[in-house]
Amino acid sequence: MWNIARAVWNLRQARRLSMSIPGPCIVHKRGTDILHDPWFNKDTGFPLTERDRLGLRGLLPPRVISFEQQYERFINSYRSLEHNTKGASDAVVSLAKWRILNRLHDRNETLYYRVLIDNIKEFAPIVYTPTVGLVCQNYGGLYRRPRGMYFSAKDKGEMMSMIYNWPSHQVDMIVVTDGSRILGLGDLGVQGIGIPIGKLDIYVAAAGINPQKILPVMLDMGTNNQKLLEDNLYLGLRQPRLEGDEYLSIVDEFMEAAYARWPKAVIQFEDFQMKWAFETLQRYRQRFCMFNDDIQGTAGVALAGLLGAVRSQGRPLKDFVKQKIVVVGAGSAGIGVLNMAKKAISRMCGSSGNVEGNQFWLLDKNGLITKYRKDIDPAAAPFARGYGPEEVEGLTEGASLLEVVKKVKPHVLLGLSGVGGIFNEEVLRAMQDSDASRPAIFAMSNPTMNAECTPKDAFKYSGDNIIFASGSPFDNVDLGNGKVGYVNQANNMYLFPGIGLGALLSGAHIISDGMLQAASECLASYITDEDIQQGVIFPSISSIRHITTQVGAAVVCTAVAEGLAEGHGNVDLKELSLMSKEEAVEYVARNMWYPVYSPLVQEK
Numbered sequence: 001m002w003n004i005a006r007a008v009w010n011l012r013q014a015r016r017l018s019m020s021i022p023g024p025c026i027v028h029k030r031g032t033d034i035l036h037d038p039w040f041n042k043d044t045g046f047p048l049t050e051r052d053r054l055g056l057r058g059l060l061p062p063r064v065i066s067f068e069q070q071y072e073r074f075i076n077s078y079r080s081l082e083h084n085t086k087g088a089s090d091a092v093v094s095l096a097k098w099r100i101l102n103r104l105h106d107r108n109e110t111l112y113y114r115v116l117i118d119n120i121k122e123f124a125p126i127v128y129t130p131t132v133g134l135v136c137q138n139y140g141g142l143y144r145r146p147r148g149m150y151f152s153a154k155d156k157g158e159m160m161s162m163i164y165n166w167p168s169h170q171v172d173m174i175v176v177t178d179g180s181r182i183l184g185l186g187d188l189g190v191q192g193i194g195i196p197i198g199k200l201d202i203y204v205a206a207a208g209i210n211p212q213k214i215l216p217v218m219l220d221m222g223t224n225n226q227k228l229l230e231d232n233l234y235l236g237l238r239q240p241r242l243e244g245d246e247y248l249s250i251v252d253e254f255m256e257a258a259y260a261r262w263p264k265a266v267i268q269f270e271d272f273q274m275k276w277a278f279e280t281l282q283r284y285r286q287r288f289c290m291f292n293d294d295i296q297g298t299a300g301v302a303l304a305g306l307l308g309a310v311r312s313q314g315r316p317l318k319d320f321v322k323q324k325i326v327v328v329g330a331g332s333a334g335i336g337v338l339n340m341a342k343k344a345i346s347r348m349c350g351s352s353g354n355v356e357g358n359q360f361w362l363l364d365k366n367g368l369i370t371k372y373r374k375d376i377d378p379a380a381a382p383f384a385r386g387y388g389p390e391e392v393e394g395l396t397e398g399a400s401l402l403e404v405v406k407k408v409k410p411h412v413l414l415g416l417s418g419v420g421g422i423f424n425e426e427v428l429r430a431m432q433d434s435d436a437s438r439p440a441i442f443a444m445s446n447p448t449m450n451a452e453c454t455p456k457d458a459f460k461y462s463g464d465n466i467i468f469a470s471g472s473p474f475d476n477v478d479l480g481n482g483k484v485g486y487v488n489q490a491n492n493m494y495l496f497p498g499i500g501l502g503a504l505l506s507g508a509h510i511i512s513d514g515m516l517q518a519a520s521e522c523l524a525s526y527i528t529d530e531d532i533q534q535g536v537i538f539p540s541i542s543s544i545r546h547i548t549t550q551v552g553a554a555v556v557c558t559a560v561a562e563g564l565a566e567g568h569g570n571v572d573l574k575e576l577s578l579m580s581k582e583e584a585v586e587y588v589a590r591n592m593w594y595p596v597y598s599p600l601v602q603e604k
């Protein structure tokens with residue numbers, strides 16, 4: 001029922017926007033310069049009057065092809081590619097699909113984003129995880145033309161002027177990486193630029209950010225990837241990564257430069273290795289409107305999933321405080337999840353409640369983390385168990401995952417380790433003895449080959465009754481007898497677009513924990529009890545615009561309630577403060593860009 005209602009909402013929204021006469025778009029160029037600019041290019045779709053006005057007459061074949069015809073032509077050629085690559089490996093097919101989409105992106109952004117929005121479920125896995133991982137690994141060979149900006153260690157002292165090289169006067173959303181931890185693939189240096197590009201594609205598709213107002217950024221600090229350092233064709237600095245103050249001075253300079261030119265832009269940090277992810281978040285979160293998606297976005301999505309798992313057991317949400325949760329992977333993502341879960345518990349329990357985190361077991365590559373761990377990472381320390389070198393409760397420092405699962409009998413087993421297959425048959429079988437009536441298994445690592453287990457193995461070894469979620473998309477599992485093992489996609493794409501959009505439209509000067517929690521709780525409440533009983537704890541990606549509207553509105557309302565909002569455009573704080581929840585949803589929806597050909601008006 002819900003899905004039908006949302007699909008109708010999406011359709012109405014699209015129709016409302018496409019039927020209203022699109023406002024004009026100002027261009028400062030003419031003739032072939034327009035044809036070569038993907039922001040303005042309409043290919044054969046320029047009407048004759050516009051061809052005359054913009055000096056295009058004679059530069060295009062005479063017949064005008066409508067947007068709908070162009071759309072259909074693209075989809076047909078995409079489908080024929082599927083047909084022509086039959087028998088090729090998955091990687092070859094995925095890269096061929098990425099190439100054809102990327103060529104359209106390079107040529108005609110309006111058509112590209114319409115195709116992406118209308119087919120988000122099919123195309124998200126190409127422009128985003130898992131294919132984007134493959135693209136980053138092969139970026140040197142796939143590179144055709146630049147997209148986004150590069151600031152390198154060699155640009156020190158120049159960034160304040162360099163930032164003005166970007167052609168757009170207004171930028172609303174920046175996604176920045178240093179390429180040091182790309183998905184679960186490690187240090188890919190400048191090749192990691194594919195991640196900010198893919199994330200911003202999702203911003204346009206899900207949050208309706210105008211593509212002229214987005215900026216993907218690579219901070220090239222060097223790389224410690226030996227293979228790349230030895231590769232003559234590697235496109236980044238061939239030097240080891242900067243460390244310490246030298247590193248931070250580059251990020252500082254970039255942040256100041258971006259803020260100086262676009263003080264209202266929201267900056268999302270993406271795929272930084274753990275030490276820099278935490279350090280930069282701490283350093284900037286009170287000064288700039290920024291967040292770290294791996295720490296905070298992932299945590300919000302995981303928390304929504306954890307709350308869904310409680311509901312699936314037929315228990316009230318407050319029972320979350322009694323759930324035993326084993327987290328495998330003590331990196332920025334795993335620790336981010338635990339921090340957010342702990343905050344949720346402290347809210348549920350009130351100040352007198354148990355917020356010690358006694359229900360969490362955290363493992364890294366050396367096994368269970370306890371207070372006896374030598375050189376314990378400060379970020380992991382609050383979640384270290386109290387077991388001594390001597391065995392207590394049957395577990396010791398460094399206990400294996402299998403030992404922990406057998407002993408703890410967790411309600412939830414959550415993987416953010418980046419290690420494919422680590423939830424092996426024995427571990428999954430041990431989950432059958434979980435204390436939960438419906439054990440939850442979240443294999444959240446990306447891309448696909450790094451998932452801790454496949455859904456097929458999870459249902460096979462842990463039982464039909466589990467709740468399963470993965471970070472990258474997988475097909476549902478046929479359990480026989482007409483039963484289906486539902487595969488949820490626990491990916492931060494459900495949250496980051498709404499967090500960024502809500503922060504932007506509220507004009508908040510920082511992104512608070514409260515705004516992030518509101519986003520997560522909004523996502524958690526999106527699913528009906530009926531869906532939950534079917535094992536569905538996350539909505540379909542097809543509803544991503546609707547979800548983002550709701551999440552964005554929740555973030556706006558919280559920013560206003562917390563006194564962080566300052567207004568956006570011609571909507572001032574007073575107007576924001578008077579908005580009801582429904583009006584906030586309408587306000588967010590109204591501000592989403594939708595790809596239609598706007599009349600181009602030339603200004604000298």
Ligand SMILES: NC(=O)c1ccc[n+]([C@@H]2O[C@H](COP(=O)([O-])OP(=O)(O)OC[C@H]3O[C@@H](n4cnc5c(N)ncnc54)[C@H](O)[C@@H]3O)[C@@H](O)[C@H]2O)c1
Pocket residue numbers: 181182183184185273274293294298301328329330331332333334363364365366367416417418419422444445446447450470471472490491492493
């Ligand atoms: N689904 C999502 O939305 C989402 C969001 C963010 C990150 N991720 C994925 O999570 C993974 C980890 O990301 P991160 O930023 O935390 O990386 P990270 O490099 O900061 O941390 C990885 C952690 O895994 C641990 N680990 C490595 N091998 C292990 C093993 N054999 N057993 C147990 N632990 C082991 C490491 O010790 C480290 O603590 C990546 O694959 C990333 O793609 C998914």
